[in-house]
Structure formats: structure tokens, C-alpha cells
Amino acid sequence: MHLHRASALRLAALLLSLLFLCACGNGTTAQETAEQRTDKTIFAMDTVMDLSPYGENSAAAAEAAAERIQQLEKLFSVTIETSDIARVNAAKGSPVEVSDDTAALLQTALEYCEKTDGALDLSIYPVLKTWGFTTGEYQVPDEDVIQSLLANVDYQKIQLTGDTVQIAEGMEIDLGSVAKGYTGDQVMEVFRENGLTSGMISLGGNVQTLGTKPDGSNWRIAIQDPEGGEGYVGVVEVADQAVITSGGYERFFEEDGVTYWHIIDPATGAPARSGVISATIVGDSGAMCDALSTALFIMGPERAETFWRTYGGFDYLLVLEDGSLIYSEGLQGRFTPMEPWSNNSITVVSK
Amino acid sequence: MKKTSFWVILIAVVALLSALALVWQHHQAKADAVIANIYQDGELIRTIDLNKLTEPETFTVTGPAGENEIVAEPGRICVSHADCPDQVCVNMGWRSEGGFPIVCLPNKLVIEIESSADANPIDGVVG
Numbered sequence: 001m002h003l004h005r006a007s008a009l010r011l012a013a014l015l016l017s018l019l020f021l022c023a024c025g026n027g028t029t030a031q032e033t034a035e036q037r038t039d040k041t042i043f044a045m046d047t048v049m050d051l052s053p054y055g056e057n058s059a060a061a062a063e064a065a066a067e068r069i070q071q072l073e074k075l076f077s078v079t080i081e082t083s084d085i086a087r088v089n090a091a092k093g094s095p096v097e098v099s100d101d102t103a104a105l106l107q108t109a110l111e112y113c114e115k116t117d118g119a120l121d122l123s124i125y126p127v128l129k130t131w132g133f134t135t136g137e138y139q140v141p142d143e144d145v146i147q148s149l150l151a152n153v154d155y156q157k158i159q160l161t162g163d164t165v166q167i168a169e170g171m172e173i174d175l176g177s178v179a180k181g182y183t184g185d186q187v188m189e190v191f192r193e194n195g196l197t198s199g200m201i202s203l204g205g206n207v208q209t210l211g212t213k214p215d216g217s218n219w220r221i222a223i224q225d226p227e228g229g230e231g232y233v234g235v236v237e238v239a240d241q242a243v244i245t246s247g248g249y250e251r252f253f254e255e256d257g258v259t260y261w262h263i264i265d266p267a268t269g270a271p272a273r274s275g276v277i278s279a280t281i282v283g284d285s286g287a288m289c290d291a292l293s294t295a296l297f298i299m300g301p302e303r304a305e306t307f308w309r310t311y312g313g314f315d316y317l318l319v320l321e322d323g324s325l326i327y328s329e330g331l332q333g334r335f336t337p338m339e340p341w342s343n344n345s346i347t348v349v350s351k
Numbered sequence: 352m353k354k355t356s357f358w359v360i361l362i363a364v365v366a367l368l369s370a371l372a373l374v375w376q377h378h379q380a381k382a383d384a385v386i387a388n389i390y391q392d393g394e395l396i397r398t399i400d401l402n403k404l405t406e407p408e409t410f411t412v413t414g415p416a417g418e419n420e421i422v423a424e425p426g427r428i429c430v431s432h433a434d435c436p437d438q439v440c441v442n443m444g445w446r447s448e449g450g451f452p453i454v455c456l457p458n459k460l461v462i463e464i465e466s467s468a469d470a471n472p473i474d475g476v477v478g
Contacts, residue, residue: 205451243477
């Protein structure tokens with residue numbers, strides 16, 4: 001009897017300590033992970049950037065990444081007079097020596113201008129300016145103004161030889177559609193150089209991930225509702241990839257009941273009306289995803305599908321004006337639509 | 352023997368109930384709060400639990416490019432007015448859950464809702 005009571009008490013004590021151990025154990029694990037993560041917010045490239053590297057060296061990696069971003073901004077910014085791009089634009093047709101980074105980014109960007117048959121065009125900048133999308137002083141320009149500016153929009157007149165860039169006189173280029181993507185790739189490189197294996201960054205809504213989450217699971221990236229609601233179209237799971245969306249809702253104005261957004265179709269000089277209201281690209285390279293999110297938004301669903309079949313190497317998700325979703329087969333099992341989008345028509349494109 | 356089992360069961364039940372109560376309390380506290388963090392130039396300048404508000408509150412934040420008028424209501428928050436020409440932050444509308452923050456670039460203002468601790472949290476938002 002006494003013996004039994006003693007063992008009963010021991011059992012109870014054991015149970016209690018186990019419970020406390022569980023509770024404390026959980027708390028400590030969460031805290032340790034939180035301590036190893038560094039969160040850094042910086043304002044650069046005309047947007048807000050959140051860096052969240054994980055690991056012992058994450059604080060140093062975040063600092064180094066911020067420096068790298070500022071270094072790239074000084075090269076790519078069209079509004080910083082001393083940048084490579086501003087110097088190219090001011091050169092009146094003469095050749096300009098640029099940095100290795102600018103040359104590398106230009107080479108990638110020009111490759112996608114070519115592949116997308118000019119849906120992406122780095123020389124659309126003067127048209128973007130005349131609509132006021134670069135300053136916020138929005139206006140609907142006269143058609144003849146647009147046409148005269150379009151005469152100088154042609155990526156084929158951008159010559160890149162080694163580190164030397166030459167554009168036709170009267171042209172202006174801008175890397176706004178690809179610079180953040182390239183920067184994302186570079187930040188991943190900085191994280192790797194600092195010995196990290198896990199991290200996530202958001203460069204103004206361009207998300208790029210290094211490895212998986214520290215617990216080995218995929219990153220869950222939500223796609224913003226393009227109709228301005230605060231919900232999400234759905235969630236895509238990724239590891240070691242970039243997820244980049246272009247949407248008309250990011251920067252727009254209304255005049256006489258018409259909405260004009262900042263993604264300009266180089267074929268018309270006006271906001272792209274392809275039926276797409278949001279284009280998301282998932283792929284290994286941030287620069288590629290950035291370039292293609294703009295291009296596929298402009299192309300529309302049919303051209304986008306043909307492009308994907310021809311080149312592949314990425315996956316895409318389009319949201320159309322009627323609320324329907326189209327995505328490529330690689331996202332099957334990785335993309336989960338949310339209500340109300342999950343009730344709409346959903347098409348999976350296969351090769 | 353019967354007495355012993357009684358004590359074992361009693362202590363086990365009490366321990367289990369307290370553990371459950373702890374978990375429940377923890378869960379409730381997280382589920383009930385909708386925390387909006389307001390940052391300027393990366394510095395946290397204000398934290399509001401939107402679910403603790405009983406009536407709308409309007410306040411102004413001044414940044415390098417002018418003013419942003421912020422409206423916080425029970426459960427949601429938005430920028431209602433901004434001095435800047437592009438009005439991106441005003442166009443972003445209301446926020447009541449985690450995810451894509453409201454951003455005013457000219458004033459380096461960021462309003463972010465802490466993600467609630469649901470079963471499948473979101474790590475990032477593209478847009």
C-alpha cells in the first residue's frame with residue numbers, strides 16, 4: 001500500500017515534470033530560431049525591402065546585403081545622375097563604359113527583350129515618364145505625343161559589347177523592370193558567401209528565397225489580391241526560388257472612369273490591356289522572373305502559354321480580368337488557390 | 352490500491368487540465384490580437400492592437416515628404432490621406448491581416464500587421 005502510494009506520487013511527479021519540460025522545451029526552440037534570424041528593412045530602389053536571413057551569421061549577412069543593394073542602386077538608378085544608366089541616357093548616342101554588374105544585368109535583360117519579341121523593352125522609359133508614372137503627376141498623353149516617343153522605343157538599338165553600352169540618340173533606357181530581380185540574385189549570393197543556407201527577402205513585393213525554412217519546410221508565399229482586396233489569390237510553396245508578380249494595381253490612376261496602370265505595352269505606348277491583371281513567375285533566377293512577370297502581363301494568356309512552351313525554365317500564374325486563373329503544370333501541388341478565387345475557373349497548362 | 356489509483360488519476364487530470372488551460376490561454380491571446388506596427392524609416396514608432404479599439408482613431412504621421420493621415424478602426428487600418436502626388440499608400444486601402452504592408456515611399460512609412468498564428472502561416476507576400 002505504502003509502496004504503491006509512493007510510486008503513484010512518483011508517477012504523478014514524473015507526469016508533471018514531463019508536461020513542464022514540453023512547455024519549456026517548445027518555448028526555448030522558438031526563441032532560439034528567432035534569435036538566429038535577422039530582420040532588416042531598408043529603403044532603396046524606390047521601394048521598401050525586407051531582408052530576413054537565418055543562421056548564426058545572419059546579422060553580418062544582412063549588413064553586407066544592404067551594402068550590396070546600395071551599391072547596385074548607385075549603378076542602376078535612372079534618377080541618380082552618376083549611375084551607369086543615367087550616364088548612358090545622357091551620352092547622346094556615344095558609347096559609355098559601365099560596371100560589370102550593369103553589363104551583366106543588361107545582357108540578361110536584352111536576352112528577354114529578344115525572347116519576348118519586345119513585350120519587354122528597356123527603352124519604354126520616355127513613354128512611362130510622359131504618363132507621369134515615374135513622378136506621380138499622372139496624365140493621359142495625346143496620341144501623337146505617344147507616337148513620337150514610340151519612334152525611339154526599340155531595344156534592338158541598345159548595343160552591348162563587353163562592358164560598353166551604346167544607345168541611339170533620343171533613346172532613354174531604364175532597368176526598373178529587371179533591376180530588383182537581379183538584386184535579389186545578388187543578395188542570395190551575399191547570403192551564401194556568408195555561409196547561410198536559409199533566408200527570405202522581399203524587395204518591394206519581389207520575394208526570393210535561399211534554401212528552405214530552417215525547419216526544412218518550404219516557404220509559403222502568398223499572392224496579393226489584384227482587385228485591391230486584402231486577401232490573397234493563393235499560396236505557392238517554394239524553396240531556393242524567386243516569386244515575382246507584376247500587377248496593374250501597384251501604381252495606377254483613374255481619369256473619366258478609366259483606370260490607367262503603370263505597365264506599358266511597348267506596342268501601343270499605353271497601359272497593357274491583355275486581359276491579365278496579375279502575372280506571377282516562379283523560377284530559379286530573380287532577374288528572369290522579374291523580366292518575365294512584366295512581359296507575360298503584357299503578352300496576355302495565349303502568347304504567355306506559347307512562350308512558356310517554347311522556352312520553359314519557369315512556372316507562371318496569371319489572374320485574368322474575369323477572375324479566372326491559369327497556371328503552368330509545375331505549380332500543380334505547390335499552388336493552393338484561396339477563396340473566392342478557388343471557386344473561379346482554373347486552367348492548368350501542360351506541355 | 353483503489354486509493355492510489357484515485358490519487359494518480361486526480362493528479363494526472365489536474366495536470367492535464369492546467370496544461371490545456373495554458374495552451375488555450377496562449378492561443379486565445381494570439382487569436383484575439385490584431386497588432387498593427389507602424390514604422391518610419393525602419394523605426395517602430397507605434398503599435399496598435401486593432402481589436403482593442405472600440406471606436407475609430409485618426410492620427411497623423413509626418414515624414415520627409417509631408418503627412419500621412421492614418422485611420423485605425425476596430426480590426427482594420429488604412430492611410431486615408433497623403434500629401435504625396437502618387438497616392439500609392441491611399442490606394443492600398445484597408446489592412447486587417449498580415450501580409451503585404453501598406454507602404455508610403457516618400458515618407459518612408461510602413462504599416463504592417465503581425466501575422467496571426469494560424470496553422471499555415473504565410474512567410475511572404477508578392478504583389
